[in-house]
Amino acid sequence: MTAKEWCGRALQAARAAGAREAVALLSTRREGHVRFADNGPTTSAEVERNALSLSAAIGMRHASGSTEDLSSAGIERLTGDVVARARLAPEDPEYVPEAAPQKYVPVAAFDPAVASITPRKRAEMVKPVLDAAVQSGLVAAGLMRDDRLEETRLSSTGSSGERRATRVELAATLRRRDGSASGWAGAAGVRLSDVDPQKVASRAAQKALAWREPRELAPGAYTVVLEPGALAALFPAFRQSLDARAADEGRSAFSAPSGGSRIGEALFSSAVTLVSDPQDPIVPGTPWAEGGLAARRVTYVAGGVLRELHRTRYWANKTHTEPTADGGTLRLVGGGSSLEDLIAKADNGLLVTRIWYVRPLDPQRIAVTGLTRDATFLVEGGRVAAAVKNFRFNQSLLDLFRDVVALGREEAVLGGEVSGGLALPPAVVKDFHMSSVSEAV
Amino acid sequence: MTISRRELLAGAALLPAARVFAWIPERPRPRDVADAALLAAKETGASYADVRLVRQRRQNLATRDDHLTSITDTDSYGIGVRVLKRGAWGFAASPIVSADSARALARKAVQIADANAILERRPVQLAPEAPHEDTWETPVEKDPLRVPIAAKVALLVESAKAAKAAVPQVRAVTGFFRLAIEEKAFFSTEGSAIEQMITRTGGGYTVTAVEEKRGFETRRTLLPPRGAGFEHVERAGFVEQAPRIARDALEKLRADRVQPGPRDLVLDPSHLWLTIHESLGHSTELDRVLGYEANFAGTSFATADQLGKLRYGQSNMHVTADRVEPGGLATCGYDDDGVVTQRFDLIREGVLVAFQTVRDQTGLPGFGGPRSSGCSYADSWASVPFQRMPNVSLMPGNAPLTLGELIARTDDGIYVIGDGSYSIDHQRKNFQFGGDFFWQIEKGKLARPLRKVAYQSNTPAFWSSMDAVCDAREWRLYGAFDDGKGEPIQVNPVSHGCPPARFQKVRVIDAGAVQS
Numbered sequence: 034m035t036a037k038e039w040c041g042r043a044l045q046a047a048r049a050a051g052a053r054e055a056v057a058l059l060s061t062r063r064e065g066h067v068r069f070a071d072n073g074p075t076t077s078a079e080v081e082r083n084a085l086s087l088s089a090a091i092g093m094r095h096a097s098g099s100t101e102d103l104s105s106a107g108i109e110r111l112t113g114d115v116v117a118r119a120r121l122a123p124e125d126p127e128y129v130p131e132a133a134p135q136k137y138v139p140v141a142a143f144d145p146a147v148a149s150i151t152p153r154k155r156a157e158m159v160k161p162v163l164d165a166a167v168q169s170g171l172v173a174a175g176l177m178r179d180d181r182l183e184e185t186r187l188s189s190t191g192s193s194g195e196r197r198a199t200r201v202e203l204a205a206t207l208r209r210r211d212g213s214a215s216g217w218a219g220a221a222g223v224r225l226s227d228v229d230p231q232k233v234a235s236r237a238a239q240k241a242l243a244w245r246e247p248r249e250l251a252p253g254a255y256t257v258v259l260e261p262g263a264l265a266a267l268f269p270a271f272r273q274s275l276d277a278r279a280a281d282e283g284r285s286a287f288s289a290p291s292g293g294s295r296i297g298e299a300l301f302s303s304a305v306t307l308v309s310d311p312q313d314p315i316v317p318g319t320p321w322a323e324g325g326l327a328a329r330r331v332t333y334v335a336g337g338v339l340r341e342l343h344r345t346r347y348w349a350n351k352t353h354t355e356p357t358a359d360g361g362t363l364r365l366v367g368g369g370s371s372l373e374d375l376i377a378k379a380d381n382g383l384l385v386t387r388i389w390y391v392r393p394l395d396p397q398r399i400a401v402t403g404l405t406r407d408a409t410f411l412v413e414g415g416r417v418a419a420a421v422k423n424f425r426f427n428q429s430l431l432d433l434f435r436d437v438v439a440l441g442r443e444e445a446v447l448g449g450e451v452s453g454g455l456a457l458p459p460a461v462v463k464d465f466h467m468s469s470v471s472e473a474v
Numbered sequence: 475m476t477i478s479r480r481e482l483l484a485g486a487a488l489l490p491a492a493r494v495f496a497w498i499p500e501r502p503r504p505r506d507v508a509d510a511a512l513l514a515a516k517e518t519g520a521s522y523a524d525v526r527l528v529r530q531r532r533q534n535l536a537t538r539d540d541h542l543t544s545i546t547d548t549d550s551y552g553i554g555v556r557v558l559k560r561g562a563w564g565f566a567a568s569p570i571v572s573a574d575s576a577r578a579l580a581r582k583a584v585q586i587a588d589a590n591a592i593l594e595r596r597p598v599q600l601a602p603e604a605p606h607e608d609t610w611e612t613p614v615e616k617d618p619l620r621v622p623i624a625a626k627v628a629l630l631v632e633s634a635k636a637a638k639a640a641v642p643q644v645r646a647v648t649g650f651f652r653l654a655i656e657e658k659a660f661f662s663t664e665g666s667a668i669e670q671m672i673t674r675t676g677g678g679y680t681v682t683a684v685e686e687k688r689g690f691e692t693r694r695t696l697l698p699p700r701g702a703g704f705e706h707v708e709r710a711g712f713v714e715q716a717p718r719i720a721r722d723a724l725e726k727l728r729a730d731r732v733q734p735g736p737r738d739l740v741l742d743p744s745h746l747w748l749t750i751h752e753s754l755g756h757s758t759e760l761d762r763v764l765g766y767e768a769n770f771a772g773t774s775f776a777t778a779d780q781l782g783k784l785r786y787g788q789s790n791m792h793v794t795a796d797r798v799e800p801g802g803l804a805t806c807g808y809d810d811d812g813v814v815t816q817r818f819d820l821i822r823e824g825v826l827v828a829f830q831t832v833r834d835q836t837g838l839p840g841f842g843g844p845r846s847s848g849c850s851y852a853d854s855w856a857s858v859p860f861q862r863m864p865n866v867s868l869m870p871g872n873a874p875l876t877l878g879e880l881i882a883r884t885d886d887g888i889y890v891i892g893d894g895s896y897s898i899d900h901q902r903k904n905f906q907f908g909g910d911f912f913w914q915i916e917k918g919k920l921a922r923p924l925r926k927v928a929y930q931s932n933t934p935a936f937w938s939s940m941d942a943v944c945d946a947r948e949w950r951l952y953g954a955f956d957d958g959k960g961e962p963i964q965v966n967p968v969s970h971g972c973p974p975a976r977f978q979k980v981r982v983i984d985a986g987a988v989q990s
Binding site: 064066067068069070071072073074075076077078079080081082083084095096097098099100101102103111114115118121122123124125126127151152153155156157159160163167172174175176178204205206208212215217282283284288290291292389390391392393394395396397398400402403404406407423425427468469470471472473474 | 538541542543544545546547548549550551552554562563564565566567568569570582585586587588589590592593594595596622623624627631645646682684686689690764765766767768769770772773775777856858860895896897898899900901903904906908926928930932961962983985986
């Protein structure tokens with residue numbers, strides 16, 4: 034039976050159970066990884082996952098559920114349970130029915146080389162990192178992982194979509210054995226060729242070796258060069274604040290003082306343009322969005338002007354506007370400059386290679402707290418001049434994007450706490466507020 | 475090589491005659507599925523193997539104001555097979571639960587262990603653990619998944635109505651329930667056969683008050699998630715406390731911002747649990763100490779050679795770890811290495827005396843042994859078990875002291891209630907915490923609310939400044955469902971108990987000012 038037939042069967046069963054409307058999503062996934070530490074492998078796995086998700090509605094009552102049991106009995110149980118819960122659920126006045134039939138754009142997000150990767154190949158990708166660590170007298174810890182996903186979505190209104198996606202990531206932290214220095218590097222992408230283990234290893238080793246006897250600088254405002262991986266850690270809080278309803282209701286940094294939102298205002302540096310495109314070649318998204326709408330390119334910020342906030346179908350109906358329907362990824366559009374060019378442009382400041390544990394501090398200004406980690410450097414005269422101790426920072430992200438001086442070339446980023454696809458450039462930002470010194474290495 | 479079932483289980487006693495729990499299906503028999511994997515693993519050269527059949531049923535429910543916005547039930551059932559061959563781990567998992575699937579997974583896991591032979595490594599050894607045949611179950615009065623949806627929604631919707639009726643400036647009330655039942659059957663080549671049913675219940679709501687000139691502030695319920703049934707939520711008094719929570723949100727919005735500087739802090743258990751989690755719980759995980767988390771969650775300022783020497787605080791500081799505390803989110807009978815759970819001291823009279831450990835750390839510095847302390851956990855059948863935090867708790871003080879008495883004895887300070895913003899460096903030293911509600915203490919009384927309060931410190935300095943700890947009457951258990959760690963990241967439910975305590979001259983900042 035094909036995936037579409039599985040979904041069709043679930044829809045048929047949901048209708049037979051009394052659902053007026055239903056959506057089925059079948060996901061088939063294979064995830065593999067090799068994790069390493071102390072210059073050897075620690076855990077290593079290959080996992081198959083299948084899940085059938087079903088949403089069902091009866092008028093304004095709705096419920097959803099999922100199962101990994103794809104037998105006939107499993108599908109029957111899922112559909113029976115979901116429809117029964119929908120029937121018992123109170124009416125949801127904000128419920129919006131599934132969109133009329135949509136045509137989804139094709140998304141190129143699949144590499145057969147990732148899809149067919151073997152345990153041996155994973156080990157071969159990790160080996161250069163471990164070898165580099167040993168050769169440099171360092172200790173490596175990190176992760177190589179790969180993911181193959183196939184999804185089929187079918188709705189009772191007639192929309193039908195399929196997608197295939199792959200993802201590969203390699204990240205490594207190389208530390209001195211005495212714990213006195215640490216350097217991180219990572220690479221991610223759709224294709225196996227997006228990840229060069231030698232390059233990851235040498236960048237991490239280079240940072241660990243260069244971060245020698247760090248100086249302690251006073252807290253204060255600094256011009257910073259943020260590597261893409263560092264900027265990535267700041268993005269979840271910013272992305273979460275891009276919500277139209279919260280802004281319209283006065284609950285957001287994007288609420289206008291006199292009511293409504295700040296859409297149309299030049300809030301940020303003219304260098305800042307933020308888009309989401311399901312067909313982005315670096316970070317392809319999902320072809321469908323909320324309620325089965327076809328995902329489309331959305332420009333949130335153009336030349337520093339706030340153009341759009343994320344808007345659900347309910348809120349769009351209520352405010353007589355359009356839902357945003359993005360594909361779940363974001364790209365901060367960069368320029369052509371390399372990281373080295375940006376360091377030269379920064380003249381004097383700090384090079385921040387990684388940021389950690391970012392948490393909201395003051396939602397009225399999208400202020401966050403967090404720390405630099407692994408290797409932070411002083412930039413003087415446009416060159417990396419010395420290692421410096423890490424900092425805790427307290428920083429408004431409204432201010433950060435207002436104070437962007439320059440952006441480099443964007444790349445797909447990874448980071449342990451970052452979800453969803455992000456393509457980010459390195460950035461030069463002035464007046465970044467360091468609050469206290471962190472002794473952490 | 476063919477191994478008989480008798481040889482495989484040599485030394486193991488008879489298995490329980492009947493299944494205890496209901497969620498994992500009877501057919502195929504879990505024991506038969508596990509045996510197929512264990513035999514296949516042995517036949518392909520594994521020195522050790524374990525099998526976990528795990529079924530997790532969850533319900534997430536969300537409301538806004540007077541209506542339900544989503545209800546999602548997930549049902550996840552699968553099998554994970556872990557093998558040790560020539561000192562290397564391999565793991566494979568699938569949602570297809572059958573003897574054939576189990577055999578294939580065992581072979582795949584062995585193939586993975588073999589593939590990693592090209593990577594130099596320290597051969598893994600396991601700390602000894604006797605085989606266990608047992609069952610364990612969270613004591614539950616009311617199965618949270620069987621409570622009618624309408625009753626759950628009513629608790630949140632009625633709370634929202636009460637909040638809005640009490641304070642017109644309340645713009646939104648968002649509520650949720652997270653309910654989970656995890657059943658797992660564990661079998662190993664050492665002869666263990668363990669079934670456990672773990673139930674966890676959490677819920678609450680957030681009130682947002684808006685005034686045009688002042689902006690917005692939120693206030694939340696403080697009910698912690700627990701290893702318990704729905705009775706835990708029903709006893710919380712959600713609806714009754716809604717008007718007070720709404721008034722608090724408005725008072726917070728109208729409150730003065732805090733004056734930065736060194737201040738004495740009285741920290742409520744609803745707040746202090748998170749500081750314990752971040753600064754004590756994570757810094758005493760042996761895998762972090764040894765660099766196994768260096769690429770993501772980080773390492774620790776505590777090093778293995780400091781065991782028995784490192785001073786975290788004064789002699790009034792006693793911290794335990796356990797997976798046996800009633801109601802604890804990490805509480806269970808056995809860990810995912812098949813180790814019986816226990817309670818042990820981490821910090822005694824202010825000094826580090828043990829790290830949290832798992833079986834494959836035996837022989838490594840800081841292990842302390844001879845047995846593992848039972849801290850292995852995998853967040854699903856598809857995840858590899860590794861070291862996770864047990865419930866880590868600050869013990870009450872010996873001298874009689876209530877919260878009221880502690881506040882009365884504080885001349886000038888801030889009383890912090892509930893958790894807020896939280897962030898700590900990757901070696902668990904420099905931290906900054908906010909809260910949910912703040913009172914200025916003046917001359918032993920709660921004088922007025924404050925807003926935008928956060929404090930910065932570092933772990934040893936902060937805990938050394940603890941000059942008063944309330945007694946056992948004030949000890950409360952809090953916690954969270956989703957402590958993230960590991961790569962690929964896994965989440966761990968964990969609780970932390972503590973009484974209110976006072977900390978001297980901690981650096982307080984105004985979270986509303988970027989230059990803080």
